[in-house]
Amino acid sequence: MKRIEAFLKYLEEIGRSKTTIITYKGVLEGIWKALGTKIVYPARLQEYFLSLNFEKPRTLHKKLAVIKSYFQWLIRTGVVKLDPTPDVVLPPIPYDLPKAVEYDELQRVIEGIEGEEFIPRRDRAIFELGYAIGARVGDLRQANVEDLDMDRMLFHARGKGNKEAYIPFGESARDALQKYLEKRTGVANGESTALFLNTGGSRLTNIWKIVKKYTTATPHSFFRHSAATHLLQNGAELRDVQEFMRHASPNTTALYTKVNPQRLRSEYNAHHPRARR
Secondary structure, three states: OHHHHHHHHHHHHOOOOHHHHHHHHHHHHHHHHHHOOOOOOHHHHHHHHHOOOOOOHHHHHHHHHHHHHHHHHHHHOOOOOOOOHHHOOOOOOOOOOOOOOOHHHHHHHHHOOOOOOHHHHHHHHHHHHHHHHOOOHHHHHOOEHHHEEOOOOEEEEEOHHHOEEEEEOOHHHHHHHHHHHHHHHHHOOOOOOEOOEOOOOOEOOOHHHHHHOOOOOOHHHHHHHHHHHHHHHOOOOHHHHHHHHOOOOHHHHHHHHHOOHHHHHHHHHHHOOOOOO
């Protein structure tokens, strides 16, 4: 367990988020308890993953990636010589396209959040900013007031691996934020720098719960998938959307070009010379 603690300390030093470190801790402590040995052989690791057959393939692959990262660190620090993870066979991850919310529905949800009190103004600001910047939940949860540049309409985001970016937002988000900030002043306790607060004046941590009050879509679908899809549908260049979404690979961004088969059919019928007889 001491080596696991040292590895988690290393992750903290290289700037991994608290959420990532907590996830790694849970996975590594789970396998330690299950195997109960200092030496992890490939066969035993395979048996461990077979015992997790109730979990989704994507979850299993994420857990294996955590274990691989740990063993790569152990090799670099001279604790072990071999990584047992390459011999583990897992079921393939199903190919799922991102699920975006149609713009009409998205607009209905956002504009339906009305009221002059603190909570509706806060919730409207969360939805407006989240969609405007294609936010991850973590972007909104860890946002501070100082991350907003209201004059230039820019949001300072800290992404995976503490990568920083300045993301533009529009007038709708700016107006909603201004109205929310007026109410925030009367709720914030003196020490809170958090942008989004709960009614007690502390940082709001459960963004998921707020989103699910108004829609059946997940926050990732409503904010991130929808923003990327709508930008591409309205003519934005793939490379520009990649930068806006902070995707490391253009292949990730390209997935959003495939999520609307109805639009593809419409474009085909309109432009292909042999679409109609």
